[in-house]
Amino acid sequence: MASEAHAETLALREQFDTAAQQKDASTLGMWIFLITEVMFFGGLFLAYTVYRSLYPESFGLASSTLNEIIGAANTAVLLCSSFTMVLAVRAAQLGQRRTIMLFLVLTIILGLAFLGIKGFEWTEKFHEHHVPGPTFHLEGTAMQGQAQLFFSLYFAMTGLHALHMVVGCGIMFYLLWATYRGRYSAEYYTPVDVGGLYWHFVDIIWIFLFPLLYLIDRHLK
Amino acid sequence: MITEAVQGRETYLNASYGIKSWLFTKDHKRIGLLYLATITLFFFLGGAFATAIRLELLTPQGGLVSSDTYNKLFTMHGVAMIFFFLIPSIPATLGNFFLPMMIGARDLAFPRINLLSWYLLVIGGLFALFAMLVGGVDTGWTFYTPYSTTYSNTWVIATALGIFVAGFSSILTGLNFIVTVHRMRAPGMTWFRLPLFVWSHYATALIQVLGTPVLAVTIVLVFCERVFHIGIFDPALGGDPILFQHLFWFYSHPAVYIMVLPAMGVISELVSTFSRKPVFGYHFVAFASVAIAVLGFLVWGHHLFVSGQSLYAGMVFSFLSYFVAIPSAIKVFNWTATLYKGSISYATPMLYAFGFVGLFTIGGLTGLFVACLGIDVHVTDTYFVVAHFHYIMVGGAIMAYLGGLHYWWPKMTGRMYPEGWAKLSALVIFLGFNLTFFPQFILGYLGMPRRYHVYPPEFQVLHVLSTAGASVLAAGYVIPMAYFIWSLRYGKVASSNPWGATGLEWKTASPPPPHNFDETPVVTHEAYDYSTVMGEVIEVG
Numbered sequence: 188m189a190s191e192a193h194a195e196t197l198a199l200r201e202q203f204d205t206a207a208q209q210k211d212a213s214t215l216g217m218w219i220f221l222i223t224e225v226m227f228f229g230g231l232f233l234a235y236t237v238y239r240s241l242y243p244e245s246f247g248l249a250s251s252t253l254n255e256i257i258g259a260a261n262t263a264v265l266l267c268s269s270f271t272m273v274l275a276v277r278a279a280q281l282g283q284r285r286t287i288m289l290f291l292v293l294t295i296i297l298g299l300a301f302l303g304i305k306g307f308e309w310t311e312k313f314h315e316h317h318v319p320g321p322t323f324h325l326e327g328t329a330m331q332g333q334a335q336l337f338f339s340l341y342f343a344m345t346g347l348h349a350l351h352m353v354v355g356c357g358i359m360f361y362l363l364w365a366t367y368r369g370r371y372s373a374e375y376y377t378p379v380d381v382g383g384l385y386w387h388f389v390d391i392i393w394i395f396l397f398p399l400l401y402l403i404d405r406h407l408k
Numbered sequence: 409m410i411t412e413a414v415q416g417r418e419t420y421l422n423a424s425y426g427i428k429s430w431l432f433t434k435d436h437k438r439i440g441l442l443y444l445a446t447i448t449l450f451f452f453l454g455g456a457f458a459t460a461i462r463l464e465l466l467t468p469q470g471g472l473v474s475s476d477t478y479n480k481l482f483t484m485h486g487v488a489m490i491f492f493f494l495i496p497s498i499p500a501t502l503g504n505f506f507l508p509m510m511i512g513a514r515d516l517a518f519p520r521i522n523l524l525s526w527y528l529l530v531i532g533g534l535f536a537l538f539a540m541l542v543g544g545v546d547t548g549w550t551f552y553t554p555y556s557t558t559y560s561n562t563w564v565i566a567t568a569l570g571i572f573v574a575g576f577s578s579i580l581t582g583l584n585f586i587v588t589v590h591r592m593r594a595p596g597m598t599w600f601r602l603p604l605f606v607w608s609h610y611a612t613a614l615i616q617v618l619g620t621p622v623l624a625v626t627i628v629l630v631f632c633e634r635v636f637h638i639g640i641f642d643p644a645l646g647g648d649p650i651l652f653q654h655l656f657w658f659y660s661h662p663a664v665y666i667m668v669l670p671a672m673g674v675i676s677e678l679v680s681t682f683s684r685k686p687v688f689g690y691h692f693v694a695f696a697s698v699a700i701a702v703l704g705f706l707v708w709g710h711h712l713f714v715s716g717q718s719l720y721a722g723m724v725f726s727f728l729s730y731f732v733a734i735p736s737a738i739k740v741f742n743w744t745a746t747l748y749k750g751s752i753s754y755a756t757p758m759l760y761a762f763g764f765v766g767l768f769t770i771g772g773l774t775g776l777f778v779a780c781l782g783i784d785v786h787v788t789d790t791y792f793v794v795a796h797f798h799y800i801m802v803g804g805a806i807m808a809y810l811g812g813l814h815y816w817w818p819k820m821t822g823r824m825y826p827e828g829w830a831k832l833s834a835l836v837i838f839l840g841f842n843l844t845f846f847p848q849f850i851l852g853y854l855g856m857p858r859r860y861h862v863y864p865p866e867f868q869v870l871h872v873l874s875t876a877g878a879s880v881l882a883a884g885y886v887i888p889m890a891y892f893i894w895s896l897r898y899g900k901v902a903s904s905n906p907w908g909a910t911g912l913e914w915k916t917a918s919p920p921p922p923h924n925f926d927e928t929p930v931v932t933h934e935a936y937d938y939s940t941v942m943g944e945v946i947e948v949g
Contacts, residue, residue, distance in 0.1 A: 226622050332645035
């Protein structure tokens with residue numbers, strides 16, 4: 188594998204003239220990809236907005252069964268993972284290989300912790316018959332269909348978010364491996380940078396999901 | 409074969425050999441050809457379904473196929489033609505091949521992602537093909553709920569998955585084009601020196617990137633609804649089927665501009681080259697592309713005029729739909745003005761360009777009919793609408809696609825196509841197209857609904873005319889297929905610039921070397937500056 192000194196020249200692909208041009212292109216590419224992700228989740232946010240405005244009572248009631256303490260804890264875990272991700276990028280800028288690896292490992296651990304807590308929540312929903320389907324039942328309302336709609340969107344939104352987290356963890360494992368092989372240096376660390384953008388984006392999606400799903404109409408509780 | 413024409417010179421075609429050198433290529437030119445082969449397959453598949461539809465409609469009794477089969481035929485015709493031919497058509501073949509060359513780049517910004525996008529189209533196509541082979545799908549290409557989620561007993565999920573996967577192919581192509589135009593332009597190639605083909609592809613890419621993800625998430629929801637019955641689009645559980653229509657058309661109306669904007673880019677190149685004049689009002693034509701892309705996102709509600717959407721929403725969407733006519737008309741007027749006092753030559757690509765301008769104008773003006781609330785109530789779901797969008801998609805997009813294919817064929821293969829046959833087929837296609845679809849305007853206005861195969865006998869004359877036209881049109885499409893293949897071996901060897909055109913793609917050899925240019929070109933002139941090619945000999949006219 189390439190020694191660090193040659194990493195830059197070897198990583199320059201033939202269609203580019205300069206390393207700066209290549210880095211700009213990769214970064215712009217990731218930003219545009221993130222825009223497509225905004226539109227992708229946008230469809231779900233639209234569906235949520237429509238149904239919440241149609242059925243505010245059912246949505247408030249269904250939302251109040253979610254455990255906001257666990258949700259808040261998971262938000263904290265995810266924010267911490269974004270912090271460690273930033274530190275990994277910073278370490279990459281400084282070319283500190285071991286530090287990059289340390290922070291990538293921490294990011295992965297926090298990401299997996301988030302998924303674990305999410306999985307625990309989903310299991311709880313399963314036991315409480317809050318999973319949409321023939322056995323769905325929510326106490327205290329005659330509008331079972333409307334309540335089920337809330338949980339359909341809850342599972343669709345948190346499920347797709349979790350899928351993005353899994354992909355994110357995959358990217359982190361790749362970066363970890365590539366860092367271990369000495370691919371990155373202070374001159375060339377674009378993949379760490381771009382992977383970080385993706386990680387923060389998935390984090391931000393959750394920042395919108397948490398209040399929308401957990402924190403509406405808390406006073407009803 | 410082609411190699412004889414370029415003895416001793418390395419081109420993208422002879423740089424390496426073997427099936428692997430194609431399946432793992434990262435060369436945008438080779439990937440363009442892979443796309444060309446793939447979509448040609450889907451074009452003829454969709455054409456076969458169209459043939460069956462037109463044969464069925466010869467007689468009013470509906471004797472050839474059952475109603476269920478007929479439903480599947482028009483659905484699969486739409487799915488094959490829209491998602492697997494028209495959406496990728498010009499951007500993924502001509503765009504892939506020429507966008508990097510036109511801006512003086514060695515390749516797209518992300519060649520591996522470019523190859524991935526082709527594989528995604530193939531995988532999506534295989535899903536759709538599988539669904540068609542094992543039993544088909546009958547929901548209409550629009551997959552309206554709750555029909556697609558609850559009532560249809562056909563292969564909805566396999567088809568929808570195919571479209572989902574192919575959608576990512578489109579997204580990645582768009583992403584690649586945007587980054588390439590931003591970051592890969594040669595020295596001196598400023599934004600307002602870009603050929604208009606590049607501007608229109610940039611606008612197309614914006615739609616691909618912003619619209620397609622919404623279709624993707626809509627398909628995910630349809631999938632969940634159909635498999636788990638979670639109620640998102642099911643009125644019995646509080647869901648709203650109209651929400652599906654909003655989400656679907658938020659993509660699928662702009663998707664029409666994914667098909668026609670690149671076509672407009674091709675026409676700008678053709679009109680300029682064959683009248684040897686810069687495109688009149690370059691800036692207006694460039695910004696008209698972007699305006700169409702932006703306005704295209706604000707008009708989806710005109711597909712919902714009779715779906716129970718509020719009347720006031722309908723009025724706003726109707727008003728905004730009229731707005732799209734402005735940038736479209738700017739383009740048509742500016743192409744016409746470009747012809748004024750030009751040295752016009754009637755080579756085949758120019759014939760297609762003339763065909764495009766005429767047919768697109770008819771398609772566009774009838775678009776104003778259906779954008780008008782009152783008339784739309786009368787013609788909704790009739791053959792008037794069918795004729796309208798075929799004038800845009802077949803009369804517009806496919807005419808431009810074929811025109812572009814003829815225009816750049818010498819560059820792609822190093823061989824000229826036979827001009828006589830090409831002119832003949834252009835004429836046959838133009839006549840066949842009008843005979844097929846003009847009667848459908850009348851049919852629709854008289855009240856013939858779309859998607860029915862049994863109809864009142866008084867409509868038969870017009871249906872027979874339409875089927876006769878379709879036969880002529882089919883012949884028109886087969887002839888180019890034959891002579892393009894013929895030309896690979898027997899065509900006249902093409903020079904690097906047979907049309908005396910100005911774009912950077914003509915400044916390099918035909919077929920181009922693997923990295924397009926022996927050295928990165930430096931651009932010193934505006935686009936379409938014919939003083940730079942005064943000495944070029946024009947070989948065909």
